[in-house]
Amino acid sequence: MxxxxxxxxxxxxxxxxxxxxxxxxxxxxxxxxxxxxxxxxxxxxxxxxxxxxxxxxxxxxxxxxxxxxxxxxxxxxxxxxxxxxxxxxxxxxGDSVLRRLSKIVAAARPSSEQTDEAVLSPARANAAAAEAFAERRRHSGLAA
CATH class of the missing domain: 1.20.5 (Single alpha-helices involved in coiled-coils or other helix-helix interfaces)
Structure with missing residues (x-):
């Protein structure tokens, strides 16, 4: 065992x-x-x-x-x-010059044209004023 x-x-x-x-x-x-x-x-x-x-x-x-x-x-x-x-x-x-030009043109136009300006658009009125100013300057000999 x-x-x-x-x-x-x-x-x-x-x-x-x-x-x-x-x-x-x-x-x-x-x-x-x-x-x-x-x-x-x-x-x-x-x-x-x-x-x-x-x-x-x-x-x-x-x-x-x-x-x-x-x-x-x-x-x-x-x-x-x-x-x-x-x-x-x-x-x-530029705005100031444009306003002065518009006043100059308005003062230079006869009264019959001022009634036509009321009918024109503001852009056309400004263009017409600038043309009138330039033409007036050319006649006085100041334009370039």
Whole structure:
């Protein structure tokens, strides 16, 4: 019986050793996969760092471009504002000259023509006034 008991115990130890070897083999496979995943994770992290650095440089370039565009746009807006004011002054002066011309023509026309002017459109009346003024200037020798 002692041999049988020893054989059973040794068989049990052999089975446990086989199970241990199988479990170690399984753990080895998992560790190999984990190491492979670790390498790919390191590669992914390296790529991410590289892309982040590129993005930071691109953002710096965009900030510089935005500053330049802002400066240029500010100068262009200031120039456009000055030009707008200059044009407003010129238009006001042109309107003033046109009003004076209309008054001169109206004063120079006989009363029968003034009744015809009421029938004419304002644009035609202004054109007729300018023609009359130019003709009067030509006769006095002041026209170019």
């Amino acid at each position: 002692s041999h049988t008991l020893g054989l059973v115990i040794e068989s049990l130890v052999a089975v446990l050793l086989i199970l241990t070897i199988g479990y170690c083999w399984l753990l080895n496979k998992r560790l190999l996969r984990l190491r492979a995943d670790e390498q790919s994770l390191k590669a992914t992290i390296g790529e991410l760092i590289t892309v982040t650095e590129i993005a930071e440089r691109a953002i710096g370039g965009l900030k510089l471009t935005v500053r330049e565009v802002n400066d240029n746009l500010g100068r262009d807006i200031a120039s456009a504002t000055a030009l707008s004011e200059h044009l407003k002054k010129q238009l006001a002066e």
